[in-house]
Amino acid sequence: MADNLPSEFDVIVIGTGLPESIIAAACSRSGQRVLHLDSRSYYGGNWASFTFSGLLSWLKEYQENNDIVTETLTCQKQILENEEAIALSRKDKAIQHVEVLCYASQDLHEDVEEAGALQKNHAYVTSANSTEAADSACLPTEDETLNTVSCEMPAEQTPSSDPESALEVNDAEATGEKENYCDNKTCVPSTSEEETSENLPITEDTTEQPKKNRITYSQIIKEGRRFNIDLVSKLLYSRGLLIDLLIKSNVSRYAEFKNITRILAFREGRVEQVPCSRADVFNSKQLTMIEKRMLMKFLTFCMEFEEHPDEYKAYEEITFSEYLKTQKLTPNLQYFVLHSIAMTSETSSSTIDGLKATKNFLHCLGRYGNTPFLFPLYGLGELPQCFCRMCAVFGGIYCLRHSVQCLVVDKESRRCKAIIDHCGQRIISKHFLVEDSYFSENTCSHVQYRQISRAVLITDRSVLKTDSDQQISILTVPAEEPGTSAVRIIELCSSTMTCMKGTYLVHLTCTSSKTAREDLEPVVQKLFIPYTEMETENEEFEKPRLLWALYFNMRDSSDISRNCYNDLPSNVYVCSGPDCGLGNDNAVKQAETIFQQICPNEDFCPPPPNPEDIVLDGESLQSEASESSAIPEANSETPKESTNLGNPEESPE
Amino acid sequence: MMAIRELKVCLLGDTGVGKSSIVCRFVQDHFDHNISPTIGASFMTKTVPCGNELHKFLIWDTAGQERFHSLAPMYYRGSAAAVIVYDITKQDSFHTLKKWVKELKEHGPENIVMAIAGNKCDLSDIREVPLKDAKEYAESIGAIVVETSAKNAINIEELFQGISRQIPPLDPLENGNSGTIKLGKPGTQASRRCC
Secondary structure (H helix, E strand, O other), X not given: OOOOOOOEOOEEEXXXXXXXXXXXHHHHHOOOOEEEEOOOOOOOHHXXXXXXXXXXHHHHHHHHHHHOOOOOOOOHHHOOOOEEEEEEOOOOOOEEEEEEEEOOOOOOOOOOOOOOXXXXXXXXXXXXXXXXXXXXXXXXXXXXXXXXXXXXXXXXXXXXXXXXXXXXXXXXXXXXXXXXXXXXXOOOOOOOHHHHHHHOOOOOOOOXXXXXXXXXXXXXXXXXXXXXXXXXXXXXXXXXXXXXXXXXXXXXXXXXXXXXXXXXXXEOOEEEEOOOOHHHHHHXXXXXXXXXXXXXXXXXXXXXXXXXXXXXXXXXXXXXHHHHHHOOOOHHHHHHHHHHHOOOOOOOOEHHHHHHHHHHHHHHOOOOOOOOEEEEOOOOOHHHHHHHHHHHHOOOEEEOOOOXXXXXXXXXXXXXXXXXXXXXXXXXXXXXXXXXXXXOOOOOOOOOOEEEEEEEEEEOOOOOOOOOOOOOEEEEEOOOOOOOOOEEEEEEOHHHOOOOOOOEEEEXXXXXXXXXXXXXXXXXXXXXXXXXXXXXXXXXHOOOEEEEEEEEEEEEOOOOOHHHOOOOOOOEEEEOOOOOOOOXXXXXXXXXHHHHHHOOOOOOOOOOOOHHHOOOOHHHHHHOOOOOOOOOOHHHHOOOHHHHOOOHHHOOO | OOEEEEEEEEEEEOOOOOHHHHHHHHHHOOOOOOOOOOOOOOXXXXXXXXXXXXXXXXXXXXXXXXXXXXXXXXXXOOOOEEEEEEEOOOHHHHHHHHHHHHHHHHHOOOOXXXXXXXXXXXXXXXXXXXXXXXXXXXXXXXOEEEEOEOOOOEOHHHHHHHHHHHOOOOOOOOOOOOOEEOOOOOOOOOOOOOO
16 A cells, blocks of 8 residues: 555646646546645545534644744755756645634533544544544634634533533633623623523433424534535536536536525515526515516516617616616615625626626526526535546546645756655656645745635524425625625535534625624624524524534635746646635636646547447557546446436426 | 336455456456556446345446545445455455445445455465454444455355345335436436346
């Protein structure tokens, strides 16, 4: 098993995010010898999804990452006279301002461990056991940088007698923070410590069946593997570039999807469902007959607005929201179209942008269901892995936990010729693809990054209760103040395989103006209340309760011109991290552009030949790399794989 | 016509223990000494009858991603069974088998059927792993175990029959994948012959 990596490739890809993985798959498919590396122990980089304990390990890793002070280059002696090195960074600066808040009560008497979790796994050396991870993720950082990790426990805690408990740390932290908390008038229950302990059952007997579906932190830990928590929250437009690519390349066979079931709006303090398909509009109880007709007429116009320029030409100079006011639409309908269908900004989107966005939305309706969006089972982090598998099937070599010290550049030709990895091995290649966060500060000193604010919440019920508790919803909360941006909320139910039964996983995303918590907590407070043990009388009208929350900022390296990076040789390509948008077109476009530079005139991810289309002629198949042709005898026997794929138009709802 | 149930089976085990050879023997009844290190079947299929059902095995190979310990969690998703392979002539491969089981328990579905295959039993002259050890270990984790030879076609059919028997009957309440969508071009619903 102590294999050495081969020392020569055509393409070396560093980073396993979505664009890098697509490029790796495309290159491998085109017959390039691909080495795909990631310094982390998991696939996906900042596109990854984690189990709950995996996420706690990620938090811990992130914190340790902050402690790396020096970045010494030990490969210097391997650099020849006519060469120079571009050092890569070991420190990931893409994540900042991490804050964890636990609202669910924590039973300290149990030795909490994820069910099925095992002690140190050979393949996951960095992942510590979950309690440890929680512990250190909650330690206040003494780092002088802007980065902060904090963990607060505003919810009641059962008295602890276990001095070893991780929560001792949290406890101190929580009391320390408490004043702060109340001053800020944040959503903490206004119970003093004394009240709390009075109202609480002192110890909860674990054998006693809880009356309501009470969820404790230990349950979340125990059921931790039911969670697949995405670092980036996106959906797939059912006619977007990523869906097309998945289908074209047959990578779709590695994944399954769910349709988003509801588009929601938040208006006048209430969450309501937005009717967007024809069926929705007609079935809607909240719209009057007149409104139904208005909306249908307008949406029908949007479907083919380009054919009627006279209807919108006069409004090209104004914003879409102003334009909507000129149309025969009630304020209700204007709101739905602007925020929930077009999902455009009230202040900055032009009429044309809005019409295009509306048309795109409508165009995607009905392909797989009643909304335009799909979400992959087990989370978005599956998709990079699917493309990586495609790459591996065509011979790509995969190596996680493998960092690269530097790129080696030939002084004369100004071309990169090799990498030197963390073992000191020199691996030569023709092309080098590097994800933005791997570059050192020297390389990106002139790059201006934007930031994405993210929150991940675990809640106990949906923001809009209906008969079915298995709804997947998207909700846009418009910006309140000028200069801030709308907050996109995606609520996932347990059948998406991203959270445990009885809980919902809620992702909030917006372009940052401040830290993630500052940007997003006001919206969180509008929609959720902190979890308490006490049940209120009026359950029906109660907001969903927050069990656990994570805030962080992620660097947005999309749309950065290659020229902004210092001194990159022409055969070094840069992939960006995730962008803030809802769809994935950015990643696919980026991948295709870079692929065309590496392999000009080659088809981008063509489908593997069907077994039946291959003429069985032993050796002659060697050149045609294919999933099936490598074992030619398989072809006649293996049923056509496409028969496994259902017709999407007929997919069950 | 009998109902066809698709069952994903994933293969695990060290590089070179014969994972691909086992599939190759099972699916095509063929053995190739120079099988290329798994540039090949992303998954292969074979349908076998089991009771009043047909089990269509979708057998996933590692595509070499195990070589540098970089198997992706998506590899295990939705697997009904896992075949964990070691080489009876290599004690090391039996030792790492236990690590694969751990990894499977961590990332695989809960009720996954585990089958351990001690491959290369045609080379029992140079055996390093006693069958007894494998049996004891398999019992301790509730797995089925069999010694196989992909080369001489020993126990390969039996291995998969054993898996078939362990697969719990279809739960009528969980009628397959409710509401999940598989993308793809409309499949030509060609019904292929099965054995």
